[in-house]
Amino acid sequence: MTGTTEPFGARLRRAMDERGPLCVGVDPHASLLAEWGLNDDVAGLERFSRTVVEAVADRVAVLKPQSAFFERFGSRGVAVLEKSVEEARAAGALVVMDAKRGDIGSTMAAYAESFLSEGAPLFSDALTVSPYLGYGSLKPAVDMARESGAGLFVLALTSNPEGGEVQHAVRADGRSVAATVLAHLAAENAGEDPLGSFGAVVGATLGDLSSYDLGINGPLLAPGIGAQGATPADLPRVFGTAVRDVVPNVSRGVLRHGPDVAALRTAADRFAQEIRTALAAA
Numbered sequence: 477m478t479g480t481t482e483p484f485g486a487r488l489r490r491a492m493d494e495r496g497p498l499c500v501g502v503d504p505h506a507s508l509l510a511e512w513g514l515n516d517d518v519a520g521l522e523r524f525s526r527t528v529v530e531a532v533a534d535r536v537a538v539l540k541p542q543s544a545f546f547e548r549f550g551s552r553g554v555a556v557l558e559k560s561v562e563e564a565r566a567a568g569a570l571v572v573m574d575a576k577r578g579d580i581g582s583t584m585a586a587y588a589e590s591f592l593s594e595g596a597p598l599f600s601d602a603l604t605v606s607p608y609l610g611y612g613s614l615k616p617a618v619d620m621a622r623e624s625g626a627g628l629f630v631l632a633l634t635s636n637p638e639g640g641e642v643q644h645a646v647r648a649d650g651r652s653v654a655a656t657v658l659a660h661l662a663a664e665n666a667g668e669d670p671l672g673s674f675g676a677v678v679g680a681t682l683g684d685l686s687s688y689d690l691g692i693n694g695p696l697l698a699p700g701i702g703a704q705g706a707t708p709a710d711l712p713r714v715f716g717t718a719v720r721d722v723v724p725n726v727s728r729g730v731l732r733h734g735p736d737v738a739a740l741r742t743a744a745d746r747f748a749q750e751i752r753t754a755l756a757a758a
């Protein structure tokens with residue numbers, strides 16, 4: 477540990493042990509705002525985010541705001557995002573900012589300052605990043621995360637069907653692009669206990685991944701449950717022995733039950749229970 481804060485991986489492992497591994501997404505789609513009877517404006521965005529945080533931030537391990545839905549409203553939307561991060565963390569949830577940043581190293585350093593530097597307005601427990609400008613371009617974010625005790629989730633095997641054309645591509649050395657990303661993450665996390673802070677995004681929609689070594693000693697953020705068709709029962713088959721390190725994400729599958737706070741809680745609790753059952757049988 478370089479900084480004074482306990483590393484993200486250790487904090488995440490404890491949160492998963494205490495609360496279960498479920499991550500609920502805060503994705504204020506225009507269609508969901510309408511379903512909730514809210515206007516597609518900053519006031520609607522604020523009410524939506526507040527409600528989700530109030531409903532679940534005290535019971536799930538992780539909340540994952542999807543930055544795109546806040547950026548849609550410009551600076552006032554970003555202000556709502558800042559507030560949501562602060563309120564979710566105050567309620568005890570870890571916050572993974574889903575902003576999927578990735579750029580040349582010198583610009584990556586600025587993204588790292590924005591999300592991973594303690595005291596920054598958008599400081600989050602972890603950030604999603606894209607390695608597709610080369611894994612090495614992420615070094616400023618890796619360094620900043622080590623310094624501040626934050627984490628990263630690096631896109632490895634994404635949940636969308638289009639991802640394979642890049643991620644399954646085979647390099648000159650015979651290894652796929654995704655396997656290379658996973659190998660870099662395993663190296664970042666080597667020797668970390670109880671869990672490294674450098675995770676991978678691996679879709680729960682992907683079926684059998686036994687040809688990949690998912691044992692990176694870091695968390696595996698698994699979107700795709702609910703609206704994209706995967707279920708908690710799929711997790712053991714998709715992740716094999718790495719299933720204990722999986723942080724399953726559900727966004728629309730929970731959010732469609734709003735705006736009633738009790739109904740959102742019930743939906744989150746139901747997914748959490750289904751995940752527990754799937755893991756117990758694994």
Ligand SMILES: O=c1ccn([C@@H]2O[C@H](COP(=O)(O)O)[C@@H](O)[C@H]2O)c(=O)[nH]1
Nearest residue numbers: 501542634635636699703704726727728
């Ligand atoms: O491979 C990926 C990476 C990120 N996502 C994000 O997760 C949520 C999924 O939302 P659902 O409503 O549960 O489908 C969303 O924010 C995506 O941008 C992903 O789906 N797949």
